[in-house]
Amino acid sequence: GAVVSQHPSWVICKSGTSVKIECRSLDFQATTMFWYRQFPKQSLMLMATSNEGSKATYEQGVEKDKFLINHASLTLSTLTVTSAHPEDSSFYICSALGDRYGYTFGSGTRLTVV
Amino acid sequence: SQQGEEDPQALSIQEGENATMNCSYKTSINNLQWYRQNSGRGLVHLILIRSNEREKHSGRLRVTLDTSKKSSSLLITASRAADTASYFCAPYNNNDMRFGAGTRLTVKP
Numbered sequence: 001g002a003v004v005s006q007h008p009s010w011v012i013c014k015s016g017t018s019v020k021i022e023c024r025s026l027d028f029q030a031t032t033m034f035w036y037r038q039f040p041k042q043s044l045m046l047m048a049t050s051n052e053g054s055k056a057t058y059e060q061g062v063e064k065d066k067f068l069i070n071h072a073s074l075t076l077s078t079l080t081v082t083s084a085h086p087e088d089s090s091f092y093i094c095s096a097l098g099d100r101y102g103y104t105f106g107s108g109t110r111l112t113v114v
Numbered sequence: 115s116q117q118g119e120e121d122p123q124a125l126s127i128q129e130g131e132n133a134t135m136n137c138s139y140k141t142s143i144n145n146l147q148w149y150r151q152n153s154g155r156g157l158v159h160l161i162l163i164r165s166n167e168r169e170k171h172s173g174r175l176r177v178t179l180d181t182s183k184k185s186s187s188l189l190i191t192a193s194r195a196a197d198t199a200s201y202f203c204a205p206y207n208n209n210d211m212r213f214g215a216g217t218r219l220t221v222k223p
Contacts, residue, residue, distance in 0.1 A: 006156075034211075043202065043215045044157070093156060103147070103211065107156035 002028050004096045006106025013084055013113055021079045021109045023094030028104075030096035033077035035069060038091040038108075050077050084113040118146070118186075118203040118214035126220040133190040135217040137203030138183075146179055146186050147204045147211070157202070160188075195223040 003026040013019050023033055031052050036044040048064075050056040050071035058064045066088075068080040077096075081088055093108040121136045137146070148160040163170045163179045163186065170177045176189040190197055200216040 036213075041218075044213045046212050095157075102162065103159065105149075105157040105159070 002026075002096075002098055002100070002104040004030075004094065004104045004106040006094050006109055008109055009107060010110040011112070013111070015085055015113055016083055018080055018082045019084055019111060021081075021092055021094070021111075023077045023079070023096065023106050025075045025096040025098065025104070028096075028098040028100065029074035030077075030098050031074060032097040033071055034095040034097070034103075035067075035077075035079050036093045036095065038093065044093060047079075081111065084111070086113045089113045117212040118205050120201070120203055120214045120217045122217060123215060124218045124220070126222065127193055129193060129195055129221055129223050131193055131221075133193050133197070133219055133221070135188045135201050135203075135219070137186045137188070137205075137214065139186075139203075139205040140184065141205075141207065143181070143205045143207045145206050146177075147206060148175075148177060148186075148188050149202045149204060149213070151200045151202065151216070153199075160201075190219075193219075193221045195221050197221045 005024045007022045033050050035047045038044045047062045048056045048058045050069045052071050052074050056069035071077040089112050094106045118137045118139050145164045147162045149157045161172050161177050163177050174191045179186045198221050200218050202213045202216040204211045
């Protein structure tokens with residue numbers, strides 16, 4: 001079956017620094033990857049949709065300059081939280097869309113900004 | 115947007131009982147998917163039901179879909195303590211898939 005690897009699984013960073021989260025499809029090609037954010041006891045909120053080789057499409061209210069998304073290859077998308085603040089602390093999950101397996105989710109990254 | 119809305123928000127049952135969760139959505143769909151999330155962890159895909167299907171089974175899971183009412187239900191039979199988790203429905207249409215608030219299921223041993 002399809003596997004999506006997301007790293008790191010958790011990260012603690014200082015306020016003002018940047019954090020990069022990787023989402024990698026291990027055994028399939030994903031032309032489209034999705035990034036979600038989940039606050040405690042809330043649902044997953046779609047942040048952006050990224051297509052390989054093109055700019056990501058951000059959802060309303062998501063700052064594209066703060067959440068940089070790069071989808072440089074068919075198996076890798078990265079989300080960089082720039083100048084992180086405590087309110088950015090959240091659980092971030094990526095999902096990769098493959099032709100054969102549909103949506104496959106990563107295991108998530110818990111970001112804590114102190 | 116293609117957001118699903120789950121009902122109830124929380125459900126607490128005894129082990130062995132059945133759990134039913136409902137999902138409603140607003141626009142047309144290609145399919146509807148149900149996911150499970152254990153506390154603070156990633157999503158696990160449970161089952162996908164296509165728009166031309168009315169019912170689907172997978173083990174102890176039974177999903178129904180009524181496109182005329184734009185609703186779906188997830189039934190977990192003979193629940194176990196390990197079924198304790200949050201369950202989300204995700205209506206899907208043209209690469210657009212969003213999640214509702216989910217139903218938090220607690221199965222007491």
